[in-house]
Amino acid sequence: MSDSPVHVDIRDVSLRDGLQIEAPIPLSAKLDLLGAVAATGVREMEATAFVSPSKVPALADAAELAAELHRFPGIEFSALVASPNGARRAIAAGLRSIEYVVSAADGHSRANVGRSSADAAALIPEIVAIAHDGDVAVEVIVATAWDCPFDGPTPPHRVVDIVTAAVDAGADRLAIADTIGTTTPRRVTELVALVRPRVGDLPLGAHFHNTRGAGLASAYAAVQAGVTRLDASIGGLGGCPFAPGASGNIATEDLVYLLRDCGVDVDVDLDAAVAAARVAQDAVGHDLPSALLRSGDRKRD
Template identity: 40%
Template sequence: MSYPTLPKSVRIVEVGPRDGLQNEKGVISTEIKLQLIDKLADAGVRYIESASFVSPKWVPQMGDAKAVMTGLQRRPGITYAALTPNLKGLESAIEAGVEEVAVFGAASEAFSRKNINCSIAESLERFAPVMELAKANNIKVRGYVSCVLGCPYDGEIPPEKVAEVAKALYDMGCYEISLGDTIGVGTPLKAKAMIRAVANVVPIEKLAAHFHDTYGQALANLYAVLEEGVAVIDSSVGGLGGCPYAKGASGNVATEDVVYMLQGLGIETGIDLNQLVATGNFITDAIGSTNRSRVGLAMSS
């Protein structure tokens, strides 16, 4: 019996402090956010998306981005990244001492217009000065592509369109492209087809999977793209998060569930699962939210 070849190790990109918390209704204190980031680092997480430099008018929860980034107890070997959708955001991030940032585009025209009020082409044009300033300040830039497996407005998205946007971001200078199933509608074969299309124009080792679990398919989809050679996974502790523009979109896949699966596959993550579960319990208790991690709930009962 032959088994598929899977990566020996996977890098987890923890998006909980940013993507997980940004749409929570109640105000979450800067102190709670800093505690969460610290506990994630204690658990062995080496990449933590910590804040978003967006207008507080649009995302009030991220209004303390500068306080978060300047209040961090930075540790060697850990990347504390921030989302910077435009030049103003990047300038603020630089002032706060951010060493790595992310920009986000979409594979769906309708989603791009609803989410960032411009076409895909216009969004990419807006990133050009952001990339230039980041390069001048030795700041690495990660690129996100939303709606890679479906859109709430456009329906199914052709894999070729995803590849086109991913290549544009890569050619622009993004060192890694995170492919987001923003509304969680993907299934394993569609995930494979999408990854293969993108891998034709961007090296597979430069790709990451950012899958939401709306329809309960995230782990299956992640296993499918692991078989294709993807070795970077975005996830959110406690399964926190969602998308305000995507109807019914529940949270990102829970980091605890991803790490449990990877451990079962013999894939290294460098993360202590028990500490991670405790961190998921801490943040969901602190903000009065439901812990959506199946593994977290099972290990805590």
């Protein structure tokens, strides 16, 4: 791992990406899960999204949840937004960090936010300005960075263009997302190699789903290619393992197991993450795809 950083920041996205396709759960259950995840030592969490409550009913309590985040000092909470209005709502609710997601593919962009990829990218400067006016950090996440469920493979130059626009607009952080869980190590290596020079000294993250089993292999390839931030969700929340085609994020505890044994330093404690996965499984009421939740850690010296 000649190009690997010593430390990788794991952002737990259980509360947002993990829960967004689940049936809504009570705020109290979310706070229990949040507490269990916070106990892992994780430094960053994506808490919710300020999007249409009718499109994502599981996150309709975004403002109510945001009002409780002060209970968990020491964690940087962020919220996903998909429009200037969402950014204003997140900041009004007290968030100090937002993520603006731009799909690199038109098909997904139109299905997700009702506008083309170019129109979504054109909003980056406005959203950065809204965030920075409120002294709030903003990350631009390029969704469907490898593949779109409607359009097929995403041209890499499209991802590079959006990243470049975000850097030019003053975004504080960048990330590339394998939204539908299709990528594999070589494609990760290739895209990171294209994107990294455009990012300069800004932190670059990556976001993987395990839909085709290659999520952890892709995450490790990203780390080897110089990515220093990875999203993951406790238990692999984010999709029902019994729903055709649906699949969760890479599981935080599985990622921690792999990275730690590959000599990468992370803030998340493995045993606490497995304990949090049990809380998550109880919260959603069905089995989660996490491997460590079933196997436990290996016997060590």
